[in-house]
Amino acid sequence: xxxxxxxxxxxxxxxxxxxxxxxxxxxxxxxxxxxxxxxxxxxxxxxxxxxxxxxxxxxxxxxxxxxxxxxxxxxxxxxxxxxxxxxxxxxxxxxxxxxxxxxxxxxxxxxxxxxxxxxxxxxxxxxxxxxxxxxxxxxxxxxxxxxxxxxxxxxxxxxxxxxxxxxxxxxxxxxxxxxxxxxxxxxxxxxxxxxxxxxxxxxxxxxxxxxxxxxxxxxxxxxxxxxxxxxxxxx
Numbered sequence: 001x002x003x004x005x006x007x008x009x010x011x012x013x014x015x016x017x018x019x020x021x022x023x024x025x026x027x028x029x030x031x032x033x034x035x036x037x038x039x040x041x042x043x044x045x046x047x048x049x050x051x052x053x054x055x056x057x058x059x060x061x062x063x064x065x066x067x068x069x070x071x072x073x074x075x076x077x078x079x080x081x082x083x084x085x086x087x088x089x090x091x092x093x094x095x096x097x098x099x100x101x102x103x104x105x106x107x108x109x110x111x112x113x114x115x116x117x118x119x120x121x122x123x124x125x126x127x128x129x130x131x132x133x134x135x136x137x138x139x140x141x142x143x144x145x146x147x148x149x150x151x152x153x154x155x156x157x158x159x160x161x162x163x164x165x166x167x168x169x170x171x172x173x174x175x176x177x178x179x180x181x182x183x184x185x186x187x188x189x190x191x192x193x194x195x196x197x198x199x200x201x202x203x204x205x206x207x208x209x210x211x212x213x214x215x216x217x218x219x220x221x222x223x224x225x226x227x228x229x230x231x232x233x234x235x
Contacts, residue, residue: 001118003122005123005130009131010135014112014139017112021143022142025142025145025149026146028059029042029146029150029152032150032151032154034154036063037151038151039148039152042148045058045147050143052109053078057078058075082105084217084220086105089104089108092125092127093127093129095128096129100129104132104136107137107139107140108136112132112135116135119131181193187231191230191231195226202219206218
């Protein structure tokens with residue numbers, strides 16, 4: 001990853017995340033097909049909802065004949081973390097107009113957020129619309145294409161988990177976390193590892209008491225709060 005904030009740099013840097021999108025997007029297409037959705041319905045969900053794991057929740061709830069309000073609330077809860085992510089990016093995009101920031105936030109994903117936070121280590125803590133929008137569009141188009149591919153292959157692959165497809169997104173996040181840790185020189189390695197361990201422990205024990213969708217938000221806030229406190233204490 002370099003210090004250029006161009007379309008070409010964004011395209012190249014977004015490519016490693018594409019494989020994760022292909023795996024999980026195809027898995028969604030397969031699951032949607034097995035649930036009785038047509039390829040056009042699957043494409044429409046991926047284009048308009050564009051919410052990763054929330055789309056799996058949505059399909060499951062549709063099959064269970066859940067109410068529209070329940071589905072909307074569940075999708076919102078699963079993706080509420082995007083509010084925190086978008087907020088944390090605003091200091092680096094102050095020079096961009098409000099419509100551009102809204103557009104970037106609309107297509108923001110966990111992966112594009114992780115790439116952006118890693119990119120800050122190489123660009124003197126700055127971002128721009130051109131770079132970020134390219135990363136988002138690569139992610140968005142890959143997700144839609146992968147969903148269509150999975151819908152087409154749905155009749156051939158009955159159980160995607162058997163092939164480890166559902167682990168693709170997890171593997172991608174492990175790689176992004178590793179790159180973030182080794183490239184961010186502004187925070188001591190011990191402090192970064194401490195926060196990672198803290199988040200893992202909170203997640204492990206938190207699953208006993210808190211629903212998984214809500215736990216993501218709780219652990220994010222706790223880990224961020226602890227990180228800020230320890231970083232200030234370390235100075």
